[in-house]
Amino acid sequence: MTANTAAPSSLQPDAMLPRPFRVASTAADTVDTVTLILEPEDGEGFHFAPGQFTMLYVFGVGEVPISVSGDPGTAETLVHTVRAVGAVTEAICRLTAGDRVGIRGPYGTGWPIREAEGKDVVVAAGGIGLAPVRPMLLTLLAGRHRFGAVSLVYGSRTPGDLLYVDELHSWRSRFDVEIEVTVDRAGSDWLGDVGVVTSLLPRIPFRPENTIAVVCGPEIMMRVTADEMILRGVSAASIYLSMERNMKCAVGFCGHCQFGPEFICRDGPVFAYERIRGRMRVPSL
Amino acid sequence: MSSKVLDRSDIGALFDALAGEGYRILGPTVRDNAIVYDRIDGEEDLPVGWTDIQDGGSYRLQRRDDNALFGYAVGQHSWKEMLFPPRTELFRVERSNATLRFVPTAVPEVRYAFIGVRACELAAIAIQDRVFLGSGAVDRTYQTARHEVFMVGVNCMVAGGTCFCVSMGTGPRCSDGYDLVLTEVIADHRHEFVLESGSDKGEDLLARMPGRPAGPDDHDQVDRTVARTASQMGRWMGNEGIKELLYDNLQHPRWEEVAKRCLACTNCTLVCPTCFCSTTEDSVSLDSAVATRSRRWDSCFTLDFSAVHGVPVRSTTKDRYRQWMTHKLASWYDQFGSSGCVGCGRCITWCPVGIDITEEVAAIRATQGVMA
Ligand SMILES: Cc1cc2nc3c(=O)[nH]c(=O)nc-3n(C[C@H](O)[C@H](O)[C@H](O)COP(=O)(O)OP(=O)(O)OC[C@H]3O[C@@H](n4cnc5c(N)ncnc54)[C@H](O)[C@@H]3O)c2cc1C
Ligand code: SF4
Ligand code: SF4
Numbered sequence: 223m224t225a226n227t228a229a230p231s232s233l234q235p236d237a238m239l240p241r242p243f244r245v246a247s248t249a250a251d252t253v254d255t256v257t258l259i260l261e262p263e264d265g266e267g268f269h270f271a272p273g274q275f276t277m278l279y280v281f282g283v284g285e286v287p288i289s290v291s292g293d294p295g296t297a298e299t300l301v302h303t304v305r306a307v308g309a310v311t312e313a314i315c316r317l318t319a320g321d322r323v324g325i326r327g328p329y330g331t332g333w334p335i336r337e338a339e340g341k342d343v344v345v346a347a348g349g350i351g352l353a354p355v356r357p358m359l360l361t362l363l364a365g366r367h368r369f370g371a372v373s374l375v376y377g378s379r380t381p382g383d384l385l386y387v388d389e390l391h392s393w394r395s396r397f398d399v400e401i402e403v404t405v406d407r408a409g410s411d412w413l414g415d416v417g418v419v420t421s422l423l424p425r426i427p428f429r430p431e432n433t434i435a436v437v438c439g440p441e442i443m444m445r446v447t448a449d450e451m452i453l454r455g456v457s458a459a460s461i462y463l464s465m466e467r468n469m470k471c472a473v474g475f476c477g478h479c480q481f482g483p484e485f486i487c488r489d490g491p492v493f494a495y496e497r498i499r500g501r502m503r504v505p506s507l
Numbered sequence: 508m509s510s511k512v513l514d515r516s517d518i519g520a521l522f523d524a525l526a527g528e529g530y531r532i533l534g535p536t537v538r539d540n541a542i543v544y545d546r547i548d549g550e551e552d553l554p555v556g557w558t559d560i561q562d563g564g565s566y567r568l569q570r571r572d573d574n575a576l577f578g579y580a581v582g583q584h585s586w587k588e589m590l591f592p593p594r595t596e597l598f599r600v601e602r603s604n605a606t607l608r609f610v611p612t613a614v615p616e617v618r619y620a621f622i623g624v625r626a627c628e629l630a631a632i633a634i635q636d637r638v639f640l641g642s643g644a645v646d647r648t649y650q651t652a653r654h655e656v657f658m659v660g661v662n663c664m665v666a667g668g669t670c671f672c673v674s675m676g677t678g679p680r681c682s683d684g685y686d687l688v689l690t691e692v693i694a695d696h697r698h699e700f701v702l703e704s705g706s707d708k709g710e711d712l713l714a715r716m717p718g719r720p721a722g723p724d725d726h727d728q729v730d731r732t733v734a735r736t737a738s739q740m741g742r743w744m745g746n747e748g749i750k751e752l753l754y755d756n757l758q759h760p761r762w763e764e765v766a767k768r769c770l771a772c773t774n775c776t777l778v779c780p781t782c783f784c785s786t787t788e789d790s791v792s793l794d795s796a797v798a799t800r801s802r803r804w805d806s807c808f809t810l811d812f813s814a815v816h817g818v819p820v821r822s823t824t825k826d827r828y829r830q831w832m833t834h835k836l837a838s839w840y841d842q843f844g845s846s847g848c849v850g851c852g853r854c855i856t857w858c859p860v861g862i863d864i865t866e867e868v869a870a871i872r873a874t875q876g877v878m879a
Binding site for chain 1: 646653754783786795812816821834
């Protein structure tokens, strides 16, 4: 196997060089989470598949992987929902309209939209994990007739941590989608469910042998949810997870995101559970 | 492809020809009691008459009883330093009136000639070619440095105490990837070099060299040299079925055992000619007008390498040693179609506590299936 050692072509895009984007607006979802609408400054638009992510660069601070949380039907803007957990994400959450950032991507594999056609679709999200599945939900709802029963089970730590609350309300008022929400803990003013996401699964409609499950959240939540779906008769090949690892380059150079043989950045982040199930059981791989 | 025999007194012609074509010549030279790769101006800069004594955790130079130019194995440096430098500035960002302009940092267009590239190192370069040029995205820095390299290989005349290229199928004969390859022959009061070309570039250069055409005796001499070196391997890797062996033994107690000795110092990853992991660094000018983004070598032995959600995925040395070794010897096959190890022995020699990758594999093989 010989690789191409030809002269660098001036036409070749530099894999590590971001495109400038302008922050059009920001809105706080919760105390630590912000949704940003970004516009490409080169006028070339932004196309992506639900489930893909970008590398978002903040001037002088750093660059982090963030899933696209916007509508794949809109190429004029790029939407990201970011939770502040450290230096770069805090800087992102402090951005205001008019600020500039750098964007590379989109990168990675997307959610199984074609596979889901004609089938029931169960979307399960935990915490910030609702952001990466939102484009999938929007796709399902926009092409509602192409899918069977569609449902979302969503869990967060407290009612105050719930994302996209207005949108959840409007989806709930639709008759063609089942929305179930739970929290880990809540005050007495919370009338909804308290408990883990998997406790919602018995309530939602799906035909196990004809279902695609889309799961995004902390690794333990994804594993437990996937295993519960399997117990309910869904095959591991029909369950998709979005894996998260430290990432520095998103193009397979930096080595950080390896998960056994996979580079999460380009072989994932979306994987069929079947492919990675064994490895998810080995601690600290 | 053709071949020639050059007398020791004519070897300067090789340096002259390369310099004449504008190459920056890099090769082995002695510095701080070790053989390193650096700029060299002529054969007098080579480690003339030196050899190296290598073992787990130890390296020292020793005088040879002849004046061989290439009578040693590999040192802690590898050609990785030149093609994938320890630190590279990627781009600058100029900020004015809130707008950002991303300016890729110019990559110096140096034409390198590498002199004295060993078979294992040619194999390592072919591996990094696949990582940086052949797996999707193309790395601009690597490609710019790489595409014009004039590669002068050397068939090893001695094996180091930690070498195991034979068991990895990468050496000691240079079989691919060179423009010229030379074999040093010191026998019967002769001191000569058999030069063979491996590319059109090499062929052109060889045509301009002095010397006589190589005959069957000379080729026999090359074969004997390579065979003798092959018989001297300091180590042996049991490489058969190694991917399955390691995948099936991710919970083997040996990982705990090696972790008790490993200092997680990162030496093995820095000296390894195929290790390619990197991280990024950002800085801002004092007036906040310009930010730069750089890339530097990183190592899977550091704690923050795998940090997600405030906790490293691989929090113990056991996790990190397992990641390094299973990546090198198992998942590399899935990712790049070959082992990530070329058997150069550097990680054994330069490990401060002498951890030996071949011994770790042997220990797991001897007791496979045991669970922690
Ligand atoms: C494919 C992918 C998609 C993602 N999508 C989103 C998204 O849509 N919204 C969002 O808010 N976050 C998302 N993340 C997580 C986000 O990338 C991290 O939160 C971010 O990298 C942390 O960087 P930082 O500089 O703010 O924090 P750091 O200062 O680097 O670290 C802060 C804390 O976060 C931990 N951390 C570091 N890297 C990561 C990481 N990759 N993931 C999680 N924790 C990390 C550190 O261990 C540390 O404790 C995604 C990650 C991946 C790999
Ligand atoms: S793993 Fe060790 S022996 Fe193998 S190529 Fe790397 S440094 Fe050389
Ligand atoms: S194996 Fe040796 S060289 Fe590698 S990190 Fe451990 S102590 Fe350092």
